[in-house]
Amino acid sequence: MxxxxxxxxxxxxxxxxxxxxxxxxxxxxxxxxxxxxxxxxxxxxxxxxxxxxxxxxxxxxxxxxxxxxxxxxxxxxxxxxxxxxxxxxxxxxxxxxxxxxxxxxxxxxxxxxxxxxLANGRFRIDGSSYEVELFKDFFINADMLSTLKTNNKAINVVGSIYAKENGYDNCILLNGSKQVVEALNGNVFLIKGKTVKTPPKKDGCLNGIVRKKLIAIIDKHEELILEETSISPFELQKADELFVTNSIIGIQPVTKYRKKEYHSTVATKLLDELNKIAKED
Known part of the structure; x- marks a missing residue:
């Protein structure tokens, strides 16, 4: 119905x-x-x-x-x-x-x-492998329209086909300045040491709901430093953790990008906090 x-x-x-x-x-x-x-x-x-x-x-x-x-x-x-x-x-x-x-x-x-x-009521991390790659055939415009959740998703469709054809679970999208913007199905967060980075909306990323919630959680976190800043693709291989967020999956840790493998220690802790506010909201 x-x-x-x-x-x-x-x-x-x-x-x-x-x-x-x-x-x-x-x-x-x-x-x-x-x-x-x-x-x-x-x-x-x-x-x-x-x-x-x-x-x-x-x-x-x-x-x-x-x-x-x-x-x-x-x-x-x-x-x-x-x-x-x-x-x-x-x-x-x-x-x-x-x-x-x-x-x-x-x-x-x-x-x-x-x-x-929907399979689960709580956001969960199942621990399975999750490999990503850059999608460089087309680029996202760094403007306000790109931040909206519209039906104009041609790049996401073509990128998803590319990912399937090449055995990847997801792809990272770039803007015209070759900066990391988001994944095919959600926002991107990168962790290096105590610093958590996520692309700013001015770079063209979706104004995601879980992105907003995680920014608020991290802002209050005593052990983490949040930076909404442009991310170069070169930073991906230097990161300790990389994960994708959206309103359905919550947090999806990336386990591999090219030769780099990641853990999900901070992502797991953040997911616990996200589940708490989801319950309280």
């Missing part, structure tokens, strides 16, 4: 057509959200990011799009899929309504909410 602008319908229903602007132009935004036993993790952060992104994209925000309303629509979708007492991955997509070419007829929007089973 999916939720199409407030109506719970079969996922097989033909509720979108060839005129959909998300399909034609990538004129859409989305949020990937964890729901645990009916409770939406980090919901306020997801909601505020979506509202800010809609303003940047010059979408009209309906008066009904309150935090409480969208929460109720997510809950109804989870219930409709029989996942109330369990773990689910929800995708909330907002797209501009049909009409126009590049220039839309108007800026009104519709939305779709999907819910699927």
């Amino acid at each position: 999916v939720n199409f602008s407030g109506k719970i319908i079969s996922k097989d229903s033909l509720y979108l057509n060839h005129l959909n602007r998300g399909l034609r132009y990538g004129d859409a935004l989305f949020e990937s959200i964890r729901v645990i036993n009916g409770r939406i993790a980090f919901w306020e952060d997801h909601y505020l990011r979506l509202m800010a992104s809609m303003r940047i994209m010059r979408m009209n925000i309906p008066m009904s799009f309150t935090m409480e309303f969208l929460e109720s629509q997510i809950t109804a979708t989870v219930d409709g899929n029989g996942l109330t007492d369990g773990f689910s991955r929800v995708r909330l997509t907002v797209f501009r309504n049909n009409g126009g070419l590049y220039l839309p007829q108007d800026n009104d929007v519709s939305y779709v909410i999907e819910a699927n089973v």
Whole structure:
């Protein structure tokens, strides 16, 4: 079952057509959200990011799009899929309504909410190998649009195919200045000694929810020093740890990049802190 602008319908229903602007132009935004036993993790952060992104994209925000309303629509979708007492991955997509070419007829929007089973309620590190490589065929623009979670994900799609074809679990994306920006599916953190580095948003990285939470955790940590700063690819092989973050996996430690192998001591400790605030949020 999916939720199409407030109506719970079969996922097989033909509720979108060839005129959909998300399909034609990538004129859409989305949020990937964890729901645990009916409770939406980090919901306020997801909601505020979506509202800010809609303003940047010059979408009209309906008066009904309150935090409480969208929460109720997510809950109804989870219930409709029989996942109330369990773990689910929800995708909330907002797209501009049909009409126009590049220039839309108007800026009104519709939305779709999907819910699927999620294996775990807590963020976990399973200890499996996880190898990454640089993806250098295409680059991310270092601008504000790159920080938004839009449907314009061609580089992520092509990069994912490249990773699969070459036996990598993920790839690191670069911007036009050849600086590390993010992974194919999340933000990147690098640890060297007591210093934790993550690329700044001005370099083009996604304004990630878990990125934001980890920055707050590390800022308060007595033994760690946070730096939001540009990262050269050469720093990757000098790091002690490297990990990827997003709202679904939490923290995914990288175990290997080229000839460099990493441990995950700090990542494991940070994951414990992340699980605590996820529970308290």
